């Protein structure tokens with residue numbers, strides 16, 4: 026009897042979902058009948074909308090091709106979810122910056138945010154959650170230009186280790202870059218010094234990214250379209266998605282707890298290095314901070330770890346590729362360094378004196394933007410833009426890749442040319458786009474730019490980066506292919522040769 030009830034219930038589910046979808050479809054159209062249109066977009070199928078056209082591989086290319094056909098704002102639907110893609114700098118700035126009061130929420134992420142319990146991480150926290158403003162303030166005070174100055178010794182020490190590792194095993198450059206990014210951010214966030222590339226926290230970050238990616242694949246889980254499914258009991262047939270999300274939530278919560286608990290113990294034993302965590306846990310009057318401040322600090326420290334552990338890695342990988350394939354740019358950059366910092370390694374104090382290096386970094390980040398679609402925002406109110414209707418609850422995706430490859434503002438966008446960022450008629454600064462927009466823009470932008478500047482200028486001061494050679498010693502082109510991650514893109518493994526410029530240059534590394 027119990028089995029029969031279960032079967033009848035299962036049969037009813039598709040009908041209930043269909044009715045739910047039909048209601049949403051009907052009511053979402055009511056406003057349009059008042060004469061306002063959605064932005065243009067590709068033709069939709071009944072019920073599934075444009076789901077069949079979304080490619081899991083390099084989706085920014087699909088969106089860019091749509092923008093060529095439909096214009097800078099493209100509307101598409103996936104089942105009951107409304108989406109717009111912003112493909113030009115103008116529309117992204119008009120909506121996400123100028124109207125940021127209405128475009129700063131995040132879409133609800135049912136698998137990762139609600140069921141796995143990760144909505145407390147700032148990346149997914151709602152703009153309306155009172156914790157949001159508190160956490161943004163904590164991050165801004167901990168990462169602004171003034172605060173970042175206190176992290177310079179950490180960055181300098183880790184750059185030195187990076188140079189030594191590149192001198193010893195240059196073929197492992199990708200591993201060395203990752204170690205550098207994780208080491209800097211763990212020291213900044215927790216005062217933790219990683220022991221080796223095999224450090225358990227390096228593995229914890231990789232595991233967390235992989236698991237979060239696995240439950241965030243667009244279109245994979247029905248609960249994202251029919252949130253009512255979250256009420257199905259865990260034991261119910263077909264509720265495997267809930268058990269999976271909860272397991273991911275249990276494992277990934279280690280990223281908040283493990284390094285934070287370590288830092289708390291160090292502080293309690295009066296044996297700590299000053300860090301973002303210690304600054305916020307040790308109040309000026311010496312009294313313990315309240316539980317809420319402790320929780321917010323825990324989530325913010327982990328946001329530094331997650332936000333900083335993988336992003337600069339992508340930029341530096343792209344940098345190695347572009348240096349190997351653009352020897353004349355490399356030579357020009359080295360000439361500037363030799364002039365400004367002869368017989369020594371550049372420091373962050375040289376930032377203003379190295380305009381070509383700054384332009385080179387802008388161009389690397391334009392050419393291969395780390396987060397090609399940023400992190401989606403959500404329209405918090407009904408809005409009208411350019412005579413188009415944007416309904417409250419629409420997911421808003423900034424196509425950063427399309428913006429940094431827009432030939433209207435970056436002629437010949439696929440050509441790597443740092444000089445486009447120099448002189449009186451310099452093209453728009455891509456750093457205004459690659460770190461996102463408005464009140465959700467990346468709080469780690471300054472720290473990231475400084476780390477990249479120090480690494481790039483030091484690597485170029487000491488090494489030449491060359492194309493790989495085949496078995497006959499003839500140079501070959503390195504392969505260029507991108508991976509598509511949850512939010513970031515990386516060049517797939519490629520080869521290049523990294524050689525000291527001379528014995529004298531190598532001596533600067535202190536090997």
Ligand code: HEM
Pocket residue numbers: 147148149164168210328329330332333334336337340395396399400401402459460461462463464465466467468469470472473
């Ligand atoms: C190359 C380096 C980096 C790039 C390109 C980058 C890019 C981005 C982008 C595009 C966003 C989404 C912005 C939006 O929603 O409009 C973001 C958010 C964020 N980033 Fe970064 N990021 C980088 C490095 C870092 C670093 C080093 C940290 C921490 C130390 C960090 C922490 C964060 C945090 C916490 C958020 C979430 C902000 C929010 O939701 O309110 N990022 N980043």
